[in-house]
Amino acid sequence: MSTVVIDIRRARSDDAPALADAHDEAWRTAYRGLIPGTELEKLVARRGPAWWDAAIRRGSRIALLTFGDAIAGYANYGRNRAKSLPYGGEIYELYLRPEYQGLGFGRRLFVAAKRDLVQMGQPSLVVWALTDNEAAVGFYRALGGRAVARSTERFGDKVLDKVAFSWAR
Ligand SMILES: CC(C)(COP(=O)(O)OP(=O)(O)OC[C@H]1O[C@@H](n2cnc3c(N)ncnc32)[C@H](O)[C@@H]1OP(=O)(O)O)[C@@H](O)C(=O)NCCC(=O)NCCS
Numbered sequence: 001m002s003t004v005v006i007d008i009r010r011a012r013s014d015d016a017p018a019l020a021d022a023h024d025e026a027w028r029t030a031y032r033g034l035i036p037g038t039e040l041e042k043l044v045a046r047r048g049p050a051w052w053d054a055a056i057r058r059g060s061r062i063a064l065l066t067f068g069d070a071i072a073g074y075a076n077y078g079r080n081r082a083k084s085l086p087y088g089g090e091i092y093e094l095y096l097r098p099e100y101q102g103l104g105f106g107r108r109l110f111v112a113a114k115r116d117l118v119q120m121g122q123p124s125l126v127v128w129a130l131t132d133n134e135a136a137v138g139f140y141r142a143l144g145g146r147a148v149a150r151s152t153e154r155f156g157d158k159v160l161d162k163v164a165f166s167w168a169r
Contacts, residue, residue: 008065030135096109
């Protein structure tokens with residue numbers, strides 16, 4: 001019998017290639033048919049190992065959920081970027097590789113990121129999701145998020161709606 005260790009830990013520089021790979025697969029799967037293909041490929045291309053390595057080295061908060069030696073998913077987070085919203089923290093991205101979705105790992109990553117934000121002195125937080133990303137919207141609602149703002153984002157010639165969920169203290 002073998003035991004697989006599931007862990008959540010801060011990303012290290014040597015994680016950059018595997019993290020880029022997890023990001024690419026998760027984004028391509030989540031946004032295929034939603035974000036125009038050429039725009040999606042541009043977004044993915046920008047986030048190679050060098051981008052992740054630089055983010056890790058400058059101290060960005062990036063939590064990895066590891067399943068044995070594999071990176072199942074990641075969350076990155078920090079200060080809320082939208083100053084018009086009265087929440088101190090923000091989860092910028094939370095993504096799992098498709099084969100690790102639906103197993104409770106998203107919740108575990110969210111809880112770990114939220115806990116770290118509290119330790120950083122940010123007890124409230126916000127997360128943005130594309131309105132048409134039904135999985136993300138269902139997930140954040142299931143986690144108790146409250147829809148508090150709406151906005152749009154342009155991807156090439158397509159404009160998509162997005163919604164902000166918040167958790168206060
Ligand atoms: C969205 C995502 C992070 C959720 O992670 P996950 O591990 O699949 O979700 P979990 O298994 O932890 O589920 C946690 C809760 O959310 C609910 N949930 C998950 N996916 C859902 C969906 N598609 N619709 C409705 N509820 C959902 C679960 O039922 C569960 O609720 P419960 O604890 O009350 O039973 C993951 O599916 C993912 O990475 N998707 C692609 C990337 C993405 O869209 N990221 C968000 C970008 S903003």
